[in-house]
Amino acid sequence: MKTYFVTGTDTDAGKTFSSCALLHAAGQLGFKTLTHKPVAAGCEQTEKGLRNSDATSLMAAMNQPEEYEMVNPIALEPPIAPHIAAQEAGTQLSVTRSAGFARGIMMARADLLLIEGAGGWRVPLNSRETLADLAKNLKQPVILVVGMKLGCINHALLTAEAIKADGLEIAGWIANQIDPDMNRYKENLATLAHMIQAPLLAEIPYTENSDWKAAAAHIPEAAVKYLLGSA
Template sequence: MSRTFFVTGTDTEVGKTAVSCALLRAAAAQGFKTAAVKPVAAGCDPSGHNEDALQLMAAMTAELDYAQVNPVALEPAIAPHIAAARAGKTVQASRLAGLCRGVMLSGADFILIEGAGGWRVPISPRETLADLAAQLQVEVILVVGMRLGCINHALLTAEAIRRDGLKLAGWIANQPAGEMNCYRENLETLQRMLPAPCLGEVPHLVPWSADIAAGSIDLQQL
């Protein structure tokens, strides 16, 4: 039976894509066929490709076309709803959900749908990426960027996920910029207060390696 998770973050630039790649590698190491979707990406090269989507494609085992992985590719690296408006595009959660379901039915065992920014990032004047997760009715994995302010951001995000009727399946402590001051104390506070298991602590790696990071993740708790 396949399982699908929506990956969100406590903010932008917290390492959602890096952690998603590590999750895909960890699942593949257990023999699962993996796939991923980046429904909306703002920030693309002249060929219309987004670096996050390309990283997901390199990390997963399924062979999908770029358009399946990243159906809405917006050129400027700005908020998705602003980028879409400037490009004259309409982004709808229902359409994105249909595209995601196509990948969900592709035969993969472990599927990730990666959001953009945090939980309430708008995709149009009336909808956010949270509406996409709600329409898909999938469990959520939260990437917590371990830096000053992360406790407040993590608790508020977990509360919003619950209020939207979805389950927070687990969270991952990621260190995108090195170890924060009082890291252990912050981690212990999050472990005590977040209503979901910590799936792992991903260290700051230079150079980055999804395979090495995968060793820090415990999928058995999902």
């Protein structure tokens, strides 16, 4: 199974949206897909317990059956930084615990597994560890989602630099247009394509209502096969 850690340039860069589109595109090509969101803040209380909308969207996009608790083992209610939400809930986040959950789903049978972080690359899990430490522990290549808006070049280059400094490979990046009126969009895209030393997997235009099935049409078949190692 090919496994990738998905990170973004910032909160709301479109990690979940892009991951859903990629999962759906892979599924349309006949690949078996799974996802994992180690920790999610901003969950709602339901009759089945806390549920996160990003996690449920990811589950809708993947095509292999799996329990919610395997997809999102740590669900926190307040829509704030995970380490602060955990403190308020009286629990402790750690790389060791999160890596254990991730390795559990990595044993499942599928072709593609996307492990989605929260926020950006350096989001804290506790006073000493960040989600970057989880990615380093898992030793899987990274897919970087760039939220295309003013300021994205700086955010993207700093994130790419941090990923490489942590010793991880950037398998590719996705340009996700979150500002429909972004000034000089094409010029920004060209700059990023030149300066990020990794393949541009897909360019997803601004999509009304976060329709990831429609966005999947913008994921090239060649990009999916490249990620699955069948190009």
